[in-house]
Amino acid sequence: MNRFLIPFGLFIVVVGFLAVGLTLNPRELPSPLVGKAAPEFSLQQLHDPEKVISSNDLKGKVWLLNFWASWCGGCKEEHPVLIRIAQSGEVPIYGMDYKDQRSEALAWLKDWGNPYQIVAVDEPGRVGINYGVYGVPETYVIDKAGVIRYKQIGPIREDILEKKILPLVRELQKQ
Amino acid sequence: MIPEVGHYALILALCVAVVQGTLPIYGAAVGNSSLMAVAKPAARGQFLLVLLAFCCLGYAFADKDFSVLYVAATSNSQLPLHYRLAAIWGAHEGSLLLWMFILSIWMVAVSFFSTHLPEAMRARILGVMGLVSVGFLLFMLTVSNPFERLIPAALDGRDLNPLLQDPGMVIHPPMLYMGYVGFSVAFSFAIAALLGGTLDAAWARWSRPWTTVAWCFMTVGVAMGSGWAYYELGWGGWWFWDPVENASFMPWLAGTALMHSLAVTDKRGGFKAWSVLLAIMAFSLSLLGTFLVRSGVLTSVHAFATDPKRGLFILIFLAVVIGGSLVLYAWRAPRVGLGGSFALISREGMLLANNVLLVAALGSVLLGTLYPLFLDALDLGKISVGPPYFDTVFLPLMTPAIFLMGIGPLAQWKQASLPALAIRLRWAFGVSLATAVAVPWLMGQWTPLISLGLLLAFWILATILVDLRERLLQAESGSVGGRLATLPRAYWGMVVAHAGVALFIVGVTMVKGFEVEQDVRMNVGETATLGGYTFRFDGTEQVNGPNYVAARGTFHVSQDGREVTVMYPEKRRYFVQNQTMTEAAISPGLLRDLYVSLGEPLEGGAWSVRLYHKPFIDWIWGGCLVMASGGILAVSDRRYRLAWRRKEAAVPATAQMARPTVS
Amino acid sequence: MRWLWVLMLILPSLATAYEAQPLAANPQAEARLKALAVELRCLVCQNQTLADSNAPLAEDLRREVREMIAKDMSDKEIIDFLVTRYGDFVLYRPPWKLTTTLLWLGPFLLLGVGATGLVFALRRRQKKVTDVTLSEAEHNRVEKLLSEGVHRP
Numbered sequence: 001m002n003r004f005l006i007p008f009g010l011f012i013v014v015v016g017f018l019a020v021g022l023t024l025n026p027r028e029l030p031s032p033l034v035g036k037a038a039p040e041f042s043l044q045q046l047h048d049p050e051k052v053i054s055s056n057d058l059k060g061k062v063w064l065l066n067f068w069a070s071w072c073g074g075c076k077e078e079h080p081v082l083i084r085i086a087q088s089g090e091v092p093i094y095g096m097d098y099k100d101q102r103s104e105a106l107a108w109l110k111d112w113g114n115p116y117q118i119v120a121v122d123e124p125g126r127v128g129i130n131y132g133v134y135g136v137p138e139t140y141v142i143d144k145a146g147v148i149r150y151k152q153i154g155p156i157r158e159d160i161l162e163k164k165i166l167p168l169v170r171e172l173q174k175q
Numbered sequence: 176m177i178p179e180v181g182h183y184a185l186i187l188a189l190c191v192a193v194v195q196g197t198l199p200i201y202g203a204a205v206g207n208s209s210l211m212a213v214a215k216p217a218a219r220g221q222f223l224l225v226l227l228a229f230c231c232l233g234y235a236f237a238d239k240d241f242s243v244l245y246v247a248a249t250s251n252s253q254l255p256l257h258y259r260l261a262a263i264w265g266a267h268e269g270s271l272l273l274w275m276f277i278l279s280i281w282m283v284a285v286s287f288f289s290t291h292l293p294e295a296m297r298a299r300i301l302g303v304m305g306l307v308s309v310g311f312l313l314f315m316l317t318v319s320n321p322f323e324r325l326i327p328a329a330l331d332g333r334d335l336n337p338l339l340q341d342p343g344m345v346i347h348p349p350m351l352y353m354g355y356v357g358f359s360v361a362f363s364f365a366i367a368a369l370l371g372g373t374l375d376a377a378w379a380r381w382s383r384p385w386t387t388v389a390w391c392f393m394t395v396g397v398a399m400g401s402g403w404a405y406y407e408l409g410w411g412g413w414w415f416w417d418p419v420e421n422a423s424f425m426p427w428l429a430g431t432a433l434m435h436s437l438a439v440t441d442k443r444g445g446f447k448a449w450s451v452l453l454a455i456m457a458f459s460l461s462l463l464g465t466f467l468v469r470s471g472v473l474t475s476v477h478a479f480a481t482d483p484k485r486g487l488f489i490l491i492f493l494a495v496v497i498g499g500s501l502v503l504y505a506w507r508a509p510r511v512g513l514g515g516s517f518a519l520i521s522r523e524g525m526l527l528a529n530n531v532l533l534v535a536a537l538g539s540v541l542l543g544t545l546y547p548l549f550l551d552a553l554d555l556g557k558i559s560v561g562p563p564y565f566d567t568v569f570l571p572l573m574t575p576a577i578f579l580m581g582i583g584p585l586a587q588w589k590q591a592s593l594p595a596l597a598i599r600l601r602w603a604f605g606v607s608l609a610t611a612v613a614v615p616w617l618m619g620q621w622t623p624l625i626s627l628g629l630l631l632a633f634w635i636l637a638t639i640l641v642d643l644r645e646r647l648l649q650a651e652s653g654s655v656g657g658r659l660a661t662l663p664r665a666y667w668g669m670v671v672a673h674a675g676v677a678l679f680i681v682g683v684t685m686v687k688g689f690e691v692e693q694d695v696r697m698n699v700g701e702t703a704t705l706g707g708y709t710f711r712f713d714g715t716e717q718v719n720g721p722n723y724v725a726a727r728g729t730f731h732v733s734q735d736g737r738e739v740t741v742m743y744p745e746k747r748r749y750f751v752q753n754q755t756m757t758e759a760a761i762s763p764g765l766l767r768d769l770y771v772s773l774g775e776p777l778e779g780g781a782w783s784v785r786l787y788h789k790p791f792i793d794w795i796w797g798g799c800l801v802m803a804s805g806g807i808l809a810v811s812d813r814r815y816r817l818a819w820r821r822k823e824a825a826v827p828a829t830a831q832m833a834r835p836t837v838s
Numbered sequence: 839m840r841w842l843w844v845l846m847l848i849l850p851s852l853a854t855a856y857e858a859q860p861l862a863a864n865p866q867a868e869a870r871l872k873a874l875a876v877e878l879r880c881l882v883c884q885n886q887t888l889a890d891s892n893a894p895l896a897e898d899l900r901r902e903v904r905e906m907i908a909k910d911m912s913d914k915e916i917i918d919f920l921v922t923r924y925g926d927f928v929l930y931r932p933p934w935k936l937t938t939t940l941l942w943l944g945p946f947l948l949l950g951v952g953a954t955g956l957v958f959a960l961r962r963r964q965k966k967v968t969d970v971t972l973s974e975a976e977h978n979r980v981e982k983l984l985s986e987g988v989h990r991p
């Protein structure tokens with residue numbers, strides 16, 4: 001083989017990778033927590049500060065944990081989808097009000113509707129760190145044993161809901 | 176109307192570029208002199224057309240014509256004029272126009288300073304440059320037209336990103352682009368030589384000044400970018416190994432290697448294929464840099480306008496231009512002659528060894544920059560490659576390179592003897608080693624890294640002195656000044672550029688070793704002491720800028736009770752984009768910079784403040800400027816001036832001096 | 839002697855310039871935080887370290903690390919804490935793994951290949967190039983051509 005062809009060969013490999021790279025989003029991070037037990041939490045409830053919501057209370061059912069905030073634009077975008085899930089009653093959604101102010105969060109839910117069974121308050125963002133949250137909205141699918149099965153980064157869109165999240169939820173509910 | 180004129184000028188420029196990229200190359204292939212003669216007027220005409228387009232966009236900015244989409248997106252009626260003009264290259268479309276404009280400047284320069292080249296060679300060079308500009312003009316006219324209209328017109332613009340509203344914005348991008356695009360000249364020379372089969376020592380000599388000039392611009396451009404990040408980003412760093420920085424550093428490394436291998440090719444006629452490959456690489460990496468910056472495949476602190484769709488265009492362009500050249504290379508390079516012989520231990524050998532080290536360093540930067548992308552594309556997880564990696568890998572590669580840099584200039588051409596070199600350099604090594612150990616110890620903090628850094632810097636300087644002394648002794652009698660003056664400027668250029676590297680290393684080493692920083696909470700009237708300087712905080716006041724409002728702090732700085740300077744760091748809020756910017760205050764000095772940056776306001780008029788004492792940091796950029804001036808000195812050498820002054824008729828087009836070398 | 843008394847009264851008030859307090863309660867812990875944070879990536883930013891970023895998440899993570907330092911956890915424990923949550927992406931110094939072997943060895947591999955390549959190329963070249971005078975002559979001719987016009991009137 002012609003050794004003068006080596007640069008061309010290397011170049012083709014690099015261009016191939018760059019072409020694949022164009023289709024990827026460098027800012028989307030796969031979670032190392034998928035397949036692991038969901039971190040436990042025990043937090044004040046948004047609507048009733050006297051009460052506490054704990055992750056242990058949710059064992060035995062499949063549920064969605066949705067990190068959101070009143071200041072977050074993507075949350076408004078996915079909100080109608082969450083409302084639709086809530087109306088269908090297929091899977092309960094628990095909200096995590098992330099680094100937010102109570103009054104604003106309450107007003108937001110009042111204005112736009114509340115898809116959540118219960119909303120927990122994570123004002124300092126600690127639970128968010130335990131879940132590896134780096135931007136809201138993020139949504140976790142958690143199974144009956146309390147294991148994270150899927151993480152959605154960014155707003156849930158209709159197609160993601162239909163193709164990924166709901167089929168997964170149905171399968172997990174059968175187990 | 177004016178924007179349409181600009182748009183139309185670009186379309187015409189494309190037509191001219193197509194003509195320039197085809198007829199002269201065809202003419203050179205068939206030996207048709209009148210076709211070859213098209214190259215020169217075409218290059219000049221294209222320059223005028225692109226200049227016209229550039230002025231039209233400038234006029235749209237100056238005139239605040241917000242019916243032009245690009246103007247509305249990157250400027251605002253409150254933005255001062257000089258920033259409105261700099262906003263021409265404030266985002267993607269205009270950056271491309273700047274790229275194109277600079278390419279046409281280089282083309283015109285080649286058309287003027289190539290009268291001593293054989294006509295076929297000149298036709299091919301300008302033809303290749305024409306082809307490159309076809310690609311960029313097509314890119315602009317299809318997916319990134321800076322003259323696109325916005326109807327109805329915006330009431331006001333969305334403003335230039337506040338990070339870019341800085342004097343650095345006015346000069347850094349043009350400088351850097353002069354470097355990036357300047358490598359297209361060396362590239363075109365190489366391709367022209369491959370096309371014509373005239374790859375010989377003359378080719379190397381012709382390429383050398385162009386490569387060096389582009390390299391000088393690149394050096395200054397990269398240094399200015401680094402200096403700008405230092406004072407603008409507000410956390411006092413000067414190099415982050417960010418993908419965009421690496422994108423400019425890689426062509427620089429390739430250009431540096433190219434300058435040195437051209438020296439071997441020029442002197443000994445050897446390693447032509449390697450030099451050609453480097454010339455192709457330097458420009459490829461410039462294009463790759465454009466791709467990385469514009470496509471958003473990698474995240475960067477400096478990415479201001481990214482769009483994957485445009486990335487695809489650049490990628491295809493890159494594949495065609497570089498792929499094509501590499502195929503041409505694989506086809507033609509095996510037939511290139513060998514040139515004169517020289518031993519492994521010789522100046523040629525050392526220049527080439529340095530080439531290996533530089534290219535290995537270049538490869539590491541490329542690997543580190545693209546590795547996250549590779550893993551992601553193979554679905555093997557996401558990783559980050561940052562400064563700790565590059566620092567770890569770079570040191571072992573650069574240390575031998577710098578060491579060789581000291582020896583190389585003293586080694587004889589063709590055949591040198593290591594023992595003789597060792598004897599000539601034993602004092603230089605002893606003295607630099609002793610100084611390198613003693614200096615940090617005297618400064619009160621000794622670490623192996625500081626000593627290593629200083630050793631390398633002193634080594635360069637000491638070997639330069641040894642070399643100068645030997646040359647003085649060899650020269651015929653006369654005054655010292657007279658004897659120094661007889662040394663050719665090319666030699667002085669090398670000496671100065673190498674000394675620049677030494678200054679640069681001193682800067683890096685001292686800053687890394689002796690920098691002190693403090694994060695303090697300062698009430699009005701309180702002081703903080705750092706590096707022997709006392710900073711007194713005298714509160715903040717509100718200051719109104721043209722398009723921002725700022726809290727400006729006043730710090731009186733004194734040393735041993737005497738006031739040294741007053742510093743005014745600012746925290747600005749820009750209205751249009753509602754963005755807060757930290758404007759650090761810097762008091763520069765030959766031996767140290769003082770750096771004050773305001774953090775957040777705390778209760779009672781107090782502020783959180785970050786203070787730095789950065790010894791020798793300006794040597795980093797000073798060193799780069801010295802390197803660049805070395806390059807300029809080398810280019811001003813007598814032989815190039817003579818070559819350029821000559822009339823076209825001096826070398827007839829038929830003089831194919833290279834035939835013997837291509838077997 | 840009275841001026842001395844006056845001076846002694848004035849001096850302290852000149853120095854009222856109270857010394858500013860460090861922002862951090864514990865400067866040593868802060869130094870450790872800084873050393874860690876420059877090697878960690880701010881996840882929401884555009885390629886910035888945790889030390890440099892002002893993003894809210896970066897502030898939270900610094901707080902978290904600060905607390906771990908206060909709890910006297912080792913650097914490795916702190917890094918593990920972050921990696922289990924955010925993956926290797928958070929590390930600017932990629933860990934040595936099967937997938938990163940090429941990354942870490944690559945530069946030295948390149949150097950090795952380049953150095954052996956150069957030695958072989960030079961050896962082979964010396965065998966092939968026998969007639970040196972030819973290329974000297976060629977070189978001289980180039981020299982001549984290049985400086986031709988100088989001697990013209």
